[in-house]
Every structure is written in structure tokens, then in C-alpha cells.
Amino acid sequence: MKNIYIIGVGLIGGSLAIDIKKNNPEVVIHGISRKEATLDEALSLKLIDKKATLDDIENADLVIIAIPVDATVKLLPTILDKVSDSGLVVDAGSTKVDICKIVENHPKRRNFLAMHPIAGTEYSGPSAAISGLFEGKTNIVCEVEKTTFKLQEKALKLFTDIGMRIRYMNPEAHDKHIAYMSHLSHISSFMLGKTVIEKEKNERDIFDMAGSGFASTVRLAKSSPAMWTPIFKQNKANVIETLEEYITNLTHFKELMKQDDFDAIFNEMENTNHIKDILKGIS
Amino acid sequence: MKNIYIIGVGLIGGSLAIDIKKNNPEVVIHGISRKEATLDEALSLKLIDKKATLDDIENADLVIIAIPVDATVKLLPTILDKVSDSGLVVDAGSTKVDICKIVENHPKRRNFLAMHPIAGTEYSGPSAAISGLFEGKTNIVCEVEKTTFKLQEKALKLFTDIGMRIRYMNPEAHDKHIAYMSHLSHISSFMLGKTVIEKEKNERDIFDMAGSGFASTVRLAKSSPAMWTPIFKQNKANVIETLEEYITNLTHFKELMKQDDFDAIFNEMENTNHIKDILKGIS
Numbered sequence: 285m286k287n288i289y290i291i292g293v294g295l296i297g298g299s300l301a302i303d304i305k306k307n308n309p310e311v312v313i314h315g316i317s318r319k320e321a322t323l324d325e326a327l328s329l330k331l332i333d334k335k336a337t338l339d340d341i342e343n344a345d346l347v348i349i350a351i352p353v354d355a356t357v358k359l360l361p362t363i364l365d366k367v368s369d370s371g372l373v374v375d376a377g378s379t380k381v382d383i384c385k386i387v388e389n390h391p392k393r394r395n396f397l398a399m400h401p402i403a404g405t406e407y408s409g410p411s412a413a414i415s416g417l418f419e420g421k422t423n424i425v426c427e428v429e430k431t432t433f434k435l436q437e438k439a440l441k442l443f444t445d446i447g448m449r450i451r452y453m454n455p456e457a458h459d460k461h462i463a464y465m466s467h468l469s470h471i472s473s474f475m476l477g478k479t480v481i482e483k484e485k486n487e488r489d490i491f492d493m494a495g496s497g498f499a500s501t502v503r504l505a506k507s508s509p510a511m512w513t514p515i516f517k518q519n520k521a522n523v524i525e526t527l528e529e530y531i532t533n534l535t536h537f538k539e540l541m542k543q544d545d546f547d548a549i550f551n552e553m554e555n556t557n558h559i560k561d562i563l564k565g566i567s
Numbered sequence: 568m569k570n571i572y573i574i575g576v577g578l579i580g581g582s583l584a585i586d587i588k589k590n591n592p593e594v595v596i597h598g599i600s601r602k603e604a605t606l607d608e609a610l611s612l613k614l615i616d617k618k619a620t621l622d623d624i625e626n627a628d629l630v631i632i633a634i635p636v637d638a639t640v641k642l643l644p645t646i647l648d649k650v651s652d653s654g655l656v657v658d659a660g661s662t663k664v665d666i667c668k669i670v671e672n673h674p675k676r677r678n679f680l681a682m683h684p685i686a687g688t689e690y691s692g693p694s695a696a697i698s699g700l701f702e703g704k705t706n707i708v709c710e711v712e713k714t715t716f717k718l719q720e721k722a723l724k725l726f727t728d729i730g731m732r733i734r735y736m737n738p739e740a741h742d743k744h745i746a747y748m749s750h751l752s753h754i755s756s757f758m759l760g761k762t763v764i765e766k767e768k769n770e771r772d773i774f775d776m777a778g779s780g781f782a783s784t785v786r787l788a789k790s791s792p793a794m795w796t797p798i799f800k801q802n803k804a805n806v807i808e809t810l811e812e813y814i815t816n817l818t819h820f821k822e823l824m825k826q827d828d829f830d831a832i833f834n835e836m837e838n839t840n841h842i843k844d845i846l847k848g849i850s
């Protein structure tokens with residue numbers, strides 16, 4: 285593996301670049317972006333070795349797509365067209381059904397591996413890229429059997445080398461479960477932020493009352509709308525289902541409060557407390 | 568200030584003990600708890616110097632009450648009865664209306680200072696006590712004018728010395744705003760945990776998909792039901808109001824998704840993004 289092309293050199297693409305380069309100093313990292321300024325920033329931050337364009341992809345051993353999922357769906361077939369027979373294209377999108385579907389009949393389907401490295405922060409852009417982002421995190425790989433074995437093997441080694449554990453899942457299961465494990469958290473956090481900002485807009489010093497609990501719960505409301513809008517759009521049905529269940533649970537909690545049933549309120553919380561054990565090890 | 572009695576030597580009481588002792592090595596910290604085992608633990612962790620009982624309070628220069636708010640309301644009048652004329656009682660409760668009300672006509676009202684040091688973690692008990700918990704955090708003081716000036720002065724110095732900034736507020740305003748800034752976050756987090764656990768209860772390995780975003784948003788669902796149930800009970804009206812607004816915002820978001828109005832979804836998120844600037848400095 286000599287030439288790696290990263291399309292989208294933001295939080296995910298940039299962080300992958302840092303760690304892959306660290307493990308494989310001989311690799312040349314080429315950056316591709318719609319915006320010249322982003323590439324210049326990535327270059328000056330030493331995330332990438334060279335700037336490139338989509339036309340250079342024929343020289344790629346590996347192409348990593350780390351852009352919003354709507355752009356991935358649009359661009360992926362063209363990128364697969366361009367990649368050489370020995371090149372591999374992977375994506376890092378937070379949805380998998382639409383992305384897998386768009387290339388299901390592509391003549392080079394076996395040169396594509398669908399993955400979702402589950403890692404991130406609430407920040408975005410090249411300056412958000414950090415080393416170690418993927419250490420101990422999970423990389424979900426979809427439809428692994430549709431990718432040339434030798435190519436999967438090479439790619440998965442890169443990802444296990446940066447500390448990721450690999451889990452295999454079909455795209456439908458991925459999108460269904462990730463709606464609960466990630467997408468719902470983002471909406472819950474955005475709407476918490478909205479509720480509080482609306483209420484306190486005329487009393488900004490009230491935010492002096494914000495403790496670390498509020499900060500933690502509302503952290504994801506800092507996330508990029510440009511990244512998250514297409515995720516919600518592609519995973520619409522699953523996300524609506526999670527939202528409905530979440531709203532039902534909140535409404536039930538509210539009703540218990542209205543009925544002064546604080547024994548039940550206690551139980552609601554106690555029954556959820558064992559999230560402690562479930563989440564052990566995730567920080 | 569020589570003898571400080573701390574009632575409740577858990578996360579808050581224990582952390583206060585550590586930092587106050589560090590700044591005032593001459594002070595003797597006496598611990599009081601319903602449970603002998605808790606006191607033994609606090610003693611072995613060196614949070615307190617001595618075990619004590621409520622009857623010893625007549626010897627106190629300062630009494631800090633750091634127990635669930637329902638227990639505070641029950642116990643506070645008796646504690647005030649026992650404290651000497653030169654002693655001060657403060658509480659650290661997350662609600663302030665009921666606590667201030669219960670002593671409004673108490674003959675020793677001027678020996679009480681109502682406060683809410685806004686700090687914490689999702690853990691509880693003596694082993695959760697840590698140094699530095701209050702550094703840079705806000706301590707809300709209510710009805711400051713009802714406390715003897717000399718006594719307020721002494722107490723507030725202890726709290727500014729451990730790094731807290733003091734803000735003054737009436738109990739009604741405190742309870743109203745803290746419902747948004749803290750109580751709602753806890754319910755949002757508990758119900759997020761519940762929604763996900765219910766859905767995934769038969770597929771525990773799905774929690775491998777949990778990233779740091781989910782962990783952060785659901786962190787408060789690890790909090791103690793014994794502490795939080797009485798808070799929600801005492802602040803019922805305000806909490807129900809915040810919940811109604813939160814549910815309305817979530818329902819609106821869901822409706823926008825159903826209508827495929829993803830421009831509006833983008834705007835919902837972008838309008839909340841400036842929580843970044845508001846929260847700058849809170850971690």
C-alpha cells in the first residue's frame with residue numbers, strides 16, 4: 285500500500301490520515317476536497333502529503349471517502365469507475381443502506397468496502413483531526429463478502445493497526461441499530477439545547493448555572509448540521525421510529541410526575557441505571 | 568472556623584471535605600451519616616477526621632448538609648435548633664424553594680445560608696469524592712440577606728477559596744432556571760438510556776456500536792435515583808414545564824422529518840449550534 289487518497293480531510297478523514305501515516309510512514313497521503321482552502325489547511329497541518337483531484341484516483345491503492353453521506357452516494361459510483369483493478373475504495377459514512385445500494389450492481393463492486401468507523405467528536409474540519417481518535421473504537425463493516433478478499437484484508441489491517449475492533453453487520457441492521465446508538469443521541473442533544481436556549485435567550489447569565497452534566501448532555505448539539513442533515517434524511521424511517529419511542533418514554537415520565545407517582549419515577553431511573561455496566565469502557 | 572460538621576459524606580459532602588481541609592488544615596472535619604458503614608468508609612478514605620452524631624452539632628462552627636433534598640427538608644429545622652448562636656448551617660441541595668420555606672420562620676433563620684454548589688459527577692457515595700470538583704464552578708446562594716452578615720462572609724470565603732464563583736438568586740428563580748439547566752438534562756439522559764436499553768435488550772453486543780457521543784449524552788442516566796427522585800418531586804411544576812417544551816420540540820423535529828423538510832431540519836440544528844459559544848469554558 286503506497287498511495288492513499290482521502291476524500292474529505294476533516295475530523296474523520298484527517299484523523300485517519302494522522303494515524304495511518306504514523307503506522308505506515310512509507311505511504312503517501314493524498315488529499316481531495318471540493319474546497320482548495322480545506323486542502324491548504326490540511327497540508328499546513330501536515331495531515332496530507334499532497335493535494336490531488338478525483339482524476340488522480342487511478343493511481344490509488346486505497347481511497348477513503350469521509351464526506352457527508354449524501355455526497356458519498358452521489359460520488360461513489362464515479363470514484364469506483366476511476367479506481368484501478370487493484371485499488372480499493374472504502375467509505376466512513378454513518379449510514380450504510382443507501383451507500384451499499386447505489387453500487388450494488390456496479391461492475392467494480394468488489395473494489396468497494398462499506399464501513400462505519402464509529403468515532404468522532406462534536407468538532408469538524410481539518411483542525412478537528414486528532415491522533416488516537418479510533419483507538420479502542422468499533423468499525424462496522426457491511427457486506428464484507430461482496431469485496432475482494434485480498435483487498436478487505438489489506439484495509440482491515442490498516443484499521444486494526446490504528447486500534448479499531450471490526451464488527452460485521454448487514455446494512456439494514458447497521459442503520460436500524462445506529463439510529464438508537466447514535467442518531468437519537470444527536471437529536472436528543474440538539475433539542476435539549478434548543479429548549480434551553482429558547483427559554484433563557486433573554487437571560488444569558490443564566491448559563492452560569494450550567495454544570496458539567498448539562499455540558500455533557502448537550503455536547504452533541506455542537507455537531508455539524510451539514511453532516512447530520514443527510515444522515516437523518518437517509519435513515520429517516522429508523523430515526524422517526526427511535527424518536528417516537530423516545531417521546532413516548534418522556535411523555536410517560538411526565539405523566540408519572542403529574543400523578544405524583546414518585547415511586548414509579550424512582551423505578552424508571554433505577555431500571556436505567558445499569559447503563560453503567562453496559563457502557564463500561566466507553567468514554 | 569475550627570469544627571466543621573458534614574452531614575452526608577458522599578460525592579458532594581466528601582469532595583467539599585477534601586478541598587476545605589486542604590485549604591484549612593487546622594479545621595477538624597466531623598462526619599455525620601445515617602449509616603455507620605458510610606462513616607467508616609469516609610474515615611478510611613480520610614475524607615473526615617472524626618465520626619459524629621446530630622447531638623454534637625452544638626459544637627459546630629459550620630454544618631454542611633449534603634443529603635437528598637427530601638431529607639434536608641425534614642432534618643434542617645432540627646439541625647438549626649441544635650446549632651449554637653455563632654454556628655452556621657449551609658445546605659448544598661439542588662432545589663431551594665422548599666428548603667428555604669421550611670425555615671422561613673425559624674428563630675435561628677439567620678444562622679442558615681441556602682446554597683447550591685453546582686458541581687457533580689454521575690457517581691455517588693464516599694468513594695466518589697474527588698479533589699477539585701468545585702474549581703471554576705458556580706455556587707448559587709439564595710436569600711443571602713436573611714443570614715447574619717458575619718456568618719455569610721465566613722462561609723463564602725470557604726467556597727471561593729475552593730475555586731467557586733458566587734451568584735445570588737431568589738429560590739423561585741433558582742428552581743425555575745435549574746430545571747432547564749440541570750433537571751431536564753437528567754430526564755433527557757435517563758429516557759435516552761431507557762429507550763435504547765428497551766430496544767436492544769436482546770442484543771447486548773449492539774452496545775459495541777456505542778460511541779463517545781452516546782456515552783456522553785447518556786452519562787447522567789448513571790445518576791442516583793435516591794438523590795434525583797426528591798429533586799423532581801420538590802421541583803415538580805418547573806420540571807413538568809421543561810419536559811413539555813422538550814417534548815414539543817422533539818415532536819416538531821419528528822414532524823419536519825415526516826414532511827421531508829430537511830432544510831428546516833438543517834436550520835433547527837444550525838440555530839442550536841451556537842450553544843458552542845454559550846458553553847465555552849464549561850467542560
